[in-house]
Each structure stands twice: as structure tokens, then as C-alpha cells.
Amino acid sequence: MSSCSGGDEKAGMDRRGLLQTAGAFAASVLAPGVTLYAFGGGEAEAHFQARPPEEPASSNQRWGLLIDLNKCSNGCNACVTACKDYNGWQNTGREDIDPQWIRKVTLKDPNTGVERSAPVMCQHCASPPCVDVCPTGASMKRADGIVLVNKHICIGCRYCMMACPFKARSFIHEDETDQKVNNPSGKGTVEGCTLCVDRIDAGQRPACVEACAKEGGALIFGDLKDPQSEISQALRQLPSVKLRADLGVDPGVQYANLL
Structure with missing residues (x-):
């Protein structure tokens, strides 16, 4: 597998608390008045x-990710770079406030010392804590399982950031320039991984998945409710775990070969 530049966020499993510890490593309608459109989507072939755009998202589908960590190189940061480039989230140079829609972390078993490099992003939970605590309804879940933020009604209280067990949301502290048309942002609001919802609605895979396909194919995307989808077939072959399964939030992102 080819390698790419980028750094990992080192963290022991005991500090991250991402996993249940027993036996494991420690154009789309978003909401009323909010619509995204796919721009320049011709660079990636349709996969489904x-x-x-006139049809609402359907509960007949649930979009998700399977991440095969045997194929995820410790030095590869392609998924992070692709996400940043496509969605336009911007770095200020301050680690304490920089957004991270997706980040690479090193998960370490404190008993064996075995490490795995893993991308972590919004887990698009079936029962998302961020939605439960939002006082305005800005944090929301589409019928197809994609968790989003309606920035028109986000008041920047950051309750969702505190409620998220995966550190998957960021607060926009500064005015932003050169924004992407598919991801308009505003100072004082919260943002996070959207699974590239505009690409999905156009029949394309998320940007991180497209980039990873060129580096080893660790990220598999698809409809978890379709038994014939690529992700469903892979899940039947690869034992997988969900981060913090003990919380009962049922993430839409699963990890294979984490043990």
C-alpha cells in the first residue's frame, strides 16, 4: 500500500475511552428551508x-462506513486531507480551536502494546446524543441515518460537542473565507462530518472513501439495510466492532480488525 504524509494523534486506549473495554481495543433536503446541492460532482463515478432533489431521504436506507484497520496505514492521512479539501474546513494554526471533521488516532491495547491507526469522525449514531441535547433542533438526523447540523438555527451553545462521546464536532471560532459551496459555514456555529451528504444524494461516495480507495481501500461505504451492498457483504465476512458500543447509541461506523 502506498503511504502518504500526515501525523497521527497518539492516545492510549485508557485515555480515549472509545471502546467498550471487555475483549476489545481499549441536491438534499436537510431541514425545512435548508437545501444542499451537488456542485461539480462529475469527478467521481456513481456507485448507487x-x-x-425533490424526494426526501428515506428510512429504507441507512448509510454507514466499515473501516478495515488492516488496510489503514499508520502514516496515511489521505482521508483527512480529502475531507478538508472537499468540505473546506479551515485551520487557524491553533490546535485548541482547529476543526477536525475526521482525525487519525492511534489506539493502543495497554495489555499487549499492539497499536492500530484509525480514522475517527462523526459516527452517525442511530440514537445520537448530540440530537438529544440540542435546544433548537439544529442537531438533527435524516431519515437515512445521516446526522447533520442546521447552521441556520444553531445558536452555538455547544451542548452537542459536550454530549458527543467521539469528539466529532467543532465550533467555528473565526470568520471563514474561501468557503465551499457545498458546505457554507458561519462563525459561532458547530460543524462536523456530514458523510459528504451532497455526494451521497448524487450517487457518489464520500470524499474520504474515494481518496482511501487509491491508497488501500480501508474505507467501505454503503447502505447498511441493503444486503447486496458492498458494505453489507463485507460485514458478513469481517468481524467488526462499534466504538463505545456500551453506550447503546448504535453508530453507523464500524471497525474491522481492531483486535
Whole structure:
């Protein structure tokens, strides 16, 4: 597998608390008045049926990710770079306030010392804590399982950031320039991984998945409710775990070969 530049965020399993410890490593309608459109989506081939913009998201689907850590190189940061480039989240140079829609972390078993490099992003939970605590309804979940933020009604209280067990949301502290048309941002609001919802609705895979396909194919995306989808077939072959399964939030992101 080819390698790419980038750094990992080193953290012991005991500090991260990402996993249940027993036996494991420690154009789309978002909401009323909010619509995203796919711009310049011709660079990636269609992988599934695009959803007409006039049709609402359906609970007949649940989009998710399977991440095979045997194929995830410790030095590769392609998924992070692709996410940043496509969605336009910007770094200020201050680690304490820089957004991280997706980040690479090193998970370490304190008993054996075995390490795995893993991408961590919004887990698009079936029962998302961020939605439960939001006082305005800005944090929301589409019928197809994608968890989003309606920035028109986000008041920047950051309750969702405190509630998220995966540190998957960021607060926009500064005015932003050169924004992406597919991801308009505003100072004083919260943002996070959208699974590249505009690409999904156009029948394309998220940007991180497209980039990873060129580096080893660790990220598999698809409809968890479709038994014939690539992700469903892979899940039948690869034992997988969900981060913090003990919380009962049912993440849409699963990890294979974490043990």
C-alpha cells in the first residue's frame, strides 16, 4: 500500500475511552428551508442510485462506513486531507480551536502494546446524543441515518460537542473565507462530518472513501439495510466492532480488525 504524509494523534486506549473495554481495543433536503446541492460532482463515478432533489431521504436506507484497520496505514492521512479539501474546513494554526471533521488516532491495547491507526469522525449514531441535547433542533438526523447540523438555527451553545462521546464536532471560532459551496459555514456555529451528504444524494461516495480507495481501500461505504451492498457483504465476512458500543447509541461506523 502506498503511504502518504500526515501525523497521527497518539492516545492510549485508557485515555480515549472509545471502546467498550471487555475483549476489545481499549441536491438534499436537510431541514425545512435548508437545501444542499451537488456542485461539480462529475469527478467521481456513481456507485448507487442518485436521489432526486425533490424526494426526501428515506428510512429504507441507512448509510454507514466499515473501516478495515488492516488496510489503514499508520502514516496515511489521505482521508483527512480529502475531507478538508472537499468540505473546506479551515485551520487557524491553533490546535485548541482547529476543526477536525475526521482525525487519525492511534489506539493502543495497554495489555499487549499492539497499536492500530484509525480514522475517527462523526459516527452517525442511530440514537445520537448530540440530537438529544440540542435546544433548537439544529442537531438533527435524516431519515437515512445521516446526522447533520442546521447552521441556520444553531445558536452555538455547544451542548452537542459536550454530549458527543467521539469528539466529532467543532465550533467555528473565526470568520471563514474561501468557503465551499457545498458546505457554507458561519462563525459561532458547530460543524462536523456530514458523510459528504451532497455526494451521497448524487450517487457518489464520500470524499474520504474515494481518496482511501487509491491508497488501500480501508474505507467501505454503503447502505447498511441493503444486503447486496458492498458494505453489507463485507460485514458478513469481517468481524467488526462499534466504538463505545456500551453506550447503546448504535453508530453507523464500524471497525474491522481492531483486535
